Amino acid sequence: MKMEQGMQLIDGNGKFNVDGLKDFMTATEFAQSGLSYAIVAIIGSQSSGKSTLMNQTFHTNFEEMDAYNGRGQTTKGIWIAKCSDIDPFTIAMDFEGTDSNQRGEDDTAFEKQSTLFALAIADVVLINMWYKDIGLENAASRPF
Ligand SMILES: Nc1nc2c(ncn2[C@@H]2O[C@H](COP(=O)(O)OP(=O)(O)O)[C@@H](O)[C@H]2O)c(=O)[nH]1
Ligand SMILES: [Mg+2]
Numbered sequence: 001m002k003m004e005q006g007m008q009l010i011d012g013n014g015k016f017n018v019d020g021l022k023d024f025m026t027a028t029e030f031a032q033s034g035l036s037y038a039i040v041a042i043i044g045s046q047s048s049g050k051s052t053l054m055n056q057t058f059h060t061n062f063e064e065m066d067a068y069n070g071r072g073q074t075t076k077g078i079w080i081a082k083c084s085d086i087d088p089f090t091i092a093m094d095f096e097g098t099d100s101n102q103r104g105e106d107d108t109a110f111e112k113q114s115t116l117f118a119l120a121i122a123d124v125v126l127i128n129m130w131y132k133d134i135g136l137e138n139a140a141s142r143p144f
Contacts (some may be wrong), residue, residue, distance in 0.1 A: 006062055006081030006094065010117075014077075014110060028082040033089040040083075040090060041118040044128030045139055046097025051075055053128060054092050058083040062094040073102045078114060093122060099138050108143075115144040 007024045010016055025031045040058070042050045051062040051074065060081040065074045075096050083090040095118060098111040118125050133139035 006060060006079040006092075008077055009080050009093075010078040010114070012076035012096065012110075014113065024080065024082075028089075030082070030089065030091075037089040037091065038124070039093060039122040040124045040126065041093040041095065041122035042126040042128055043095050043098065043115055043118055043144065044126075044141060045133075046073060046100040047071065048097065048128045048130060050097065050128045051094050053126075054094050058086065058090070058092040060084075060092050060094075062092075073097065073100050078117070093118065098141060098144070112144070115141075 007020045008017055009021060030037070040054075042054055044050050047065055051064045054060055055062055055064065058081075060083060062079055062081065063074050065071065073096070075094055077096055079094040081092050081094070083092050095114055096110065098115070103110065127141055129140050137143065
């Protein structure tokens with residue numbers, strides 16, 4: 001199984017990837033790490049640079065938006081990847097952006113559920129935003 005781009009844990013429709021997680025745990029030897037592991041998640045609005053920041057910080061390879069192919073949603077659902085050369089075993093979680101045009105203004109169910117999932121499961125939740133968005137409501141993820 002290819003682990004470079006991480007593994008889609010939950011797809012855009014909210015379906016949990018049970019088989020993928022099993023393969024991921026085998027391929028990364030996650031099961032052998034016992035209780036000694038950490039999970040870092042990132043939330044924030046679409047195209048705020050979440051995937052880029054995770055890739056730079058944790059040496060993962062989550063899909064990033066290519067501006068030459070138009071601006072839009074890249075990360076769908078929730079992706080996980082093992083961070084290389086970090087001890088203890090650390091998993092980075094990359095989230096579909098909140099406030100996306102693709103889901104429309106009335107469909108906030110996925111972003112609410114996925115944010116709650118991040119808060120429940122991760123040891124550290126990064127909230128990514130542009131500094132000019134501090135003080136704004138949706139752009140700063142305040143509803144969450
Ligand atoms: N200028 C600038 N562009 C960035 C920065 N971080 C990411 N980007 C670009 O912003 C776009 C969206 O980044 P991406 O990581 O896909 O955002 P995500 O939707 O939040 O995961 C990509 O084209 C990145 O190359 C940054 O710090 N400065
Ligand atoms: Mg992304």
